Amino acid sequence: MKISTYISLFLLLFLSSCGAYYNQPTGVERAVIGEGTPATSLLKDLPKPKDKVVVGVYKFRDQTGQYKPLENGSSFSTAVTQGATSILIKALEDSNWFIPIERENIGNLLQERNLIRSTRQEYVKDADPNAPQISPLLYAGVLLEGGIVSYDSNIITGGFGARYFGAGASVKYRQDRVTIYLRMVSTSNGKxxxxVYISKxxxxQAIDESLFRYVNFKRLLEIETGYTTNEPxxxxxxxxxxxxxxxxxLEGLKEGILQSTDAKxxxxxxxxxxxKEKELADKSSMYGRVLDPKRTKFGIEITGGTTLMDGDYANPLARPFGRGALKYFLSESINLSASTNVLKLANKNNLDVGYITTDLNMEWLLLPRDNFSPFVYGGGGYGFTRKFENTHGKVQFGAGLEYLLSNRIGLKLFGEYNINFSDNIDYIETGVRDxxxxxxxxxxxxYLGKKRSKLF
Structure with missing residues (x-):
């Protein structure tokens, strides 16, 4: 029974792994045509050019000086490819907008042309003197310059793992980032x-699963599996x-530098x-955060929950409360909230009384441009029973989390502590503590009203 239980647990972990586990290479594979990237199809789907541009690329270099990182240091292998010029020329061909000409190894090209000329002059004696000479080289209308400017390792690392009675699994991940700059230069005036600036x-990722357990006297069961995937x-x-x-x-089309034969x-x-993609990029920061104003100036809050008394009696009981509030944002992160609260306070066998409070709070959203933001608030208020038998002033403060379900609706969870300037909230005055x-x-x-690109 023990062995079957452990094997079942291992199979559960095994079957929960990602699909890459089931596509492990088990034999020699033949050479294949190189895969495309998500950007390749977009490149080939550009509008058709009116006239192709002759372009020269002398060198698109690795300017990072970065060596490949290892767990115990670094190796002498570079972190990024040294053949970026060849990649750029292939991309220019795929776009169908450019005619790339050889400039990276132009010395080899010129030497070969000189060999052709000298061979014709020396060995082709009976050649027609009016025969055309070797065709002239194309010259570039524009040059493409730039390079790979940075390779940042471990910008995000993390993972999760759990182990119980010798059975466990773990997931680890790491994220790096490569950045390039590319510029188009006119050969007529050097302008x-x-x-453009692009990052990727x-x-x-690494997933490990293991089982290490004594299943019987002098009988040890040990199973390990896992895999690692690294984006090339x-x-x-x-x-x-x-x-x-x-x-x-697209920048050239937008500025009128390039022209297309496709319909306008x-x-x-x-x-x-x-x-739109550029606008989103301008509002974004590291780690996929979109720094766009999320909330309008006005809001209406409807809240329900529970209260818990902290007074002179023992055994407090949870009782419901409801709140309605109006919010006005003074800035993207700070707002004023005026609320009316209907609540009950109770202690077992001693107290069960209802109150109405009016509160005014100043609230601070810590991450106002994120969908998920913590917040803190504080302020003052006034409380009374329905017949104004018992009144009191108070201050309150609290903290919570808000998540935007949509552009107009936020879901919030919070806790609040109310300090009353009265020891008679529970209708008994004992000691010196309120x-x-x-x-x-x-x-x-x-959230009501129109959301603007910049609120304040």
Whole structure:
């Protein structure tokens, strides 16, 4: 029974692994045509050019000086490819907008042409003197310059693992990032026509599963499995370069530097999609955070939850409360909240009384441009029973989390501590300490009005 239990647990871990586990190489594979990247199809789907541009690429270099990182240091192998020039030329061909000419090894080309001329002069004696000479070299209308400017290792690392009675599993991941700059230079006057900046993350993952357990006297069962996947750095560099070429073409179309034979509607749709992507990139920061104002100036909050008395009696009981609030944002992160609260406070066999409070709070959202943000707040208020038999002033403070379910609705969870300037909240005055109570709530905030690109 023990052995079958452990094997079943291992199989459960095994079957929960990712699909890469089931595609492990078990034999020699033949050479295949290189895979494309997500940017390759976008590059080939660009509008058709009116005239192709003759372009020269002398060198698209690795400017990072970065060596391949290892767990115990670094190796003498470079972190990124040294053949980025060849990748760029292939991307220029795939775009169908450029005619690349040989410039990286132009010395070899010129030497070969000199050999052709000398061979004809020396050995072809009876050749027609009017025969055409070797055709002239094309010259570039523009040059493409730039390079791979950075390779950042371990910008994010993390993982998760668990082990129980010798059975466990773990997941680890690491994210690197490569960045390129690409610029188009006019050969007639040296003017930089356009410059683009592209970055691409590189993901590595490792999954391990193991079972180590004595199943009987002197009988040890040990099972291990796992796999690691590393996104090829070459593919990441290729995708970044292809995205850079696509951006250069669309920037050229947008500025009128390049012209297309496609219908204006098609070109405008491509440029509009590109502008939206740029706008999103301008609002984004590291780790995929989109730094865009999320909330309007006005909001209505509806909240429900429970209260817990902290007074002179023992055995407090949880009782419900409800809140309605109006919010006005003074800035993206700070707002004023005016609320009315209906609540009950109770202690077992001693107290069960209802109160109404009016509160005014100042609330601070710590991450106002994220969908998920913690917040803290504090303020003052006034409480009374329905017949105004018992009134009191108070201050309150609390903290919570808010998650935007949509552009207009936020879900919030919070806890609050109320300090009352009265020892008669529970209708008994004992000692020198006033009566306090806690509130724990869950609610919705509805944001009203038009959301602007910049609120304040």
């Amino acid at each position: 930089i026509l356009k410059s 993350t590189i993901l590595s 750095i070459h593919m990441a560099v290729t995708e970044a370069i292809e995205k850079g070429v696509e951006s250069l073409v 509607e098609i070109v405008d749709a491509k440029i509009q999609a590109y502008d 009566d306090y109570y806690y509130k724990f709530g869950l609610g919705l905030t509805f």
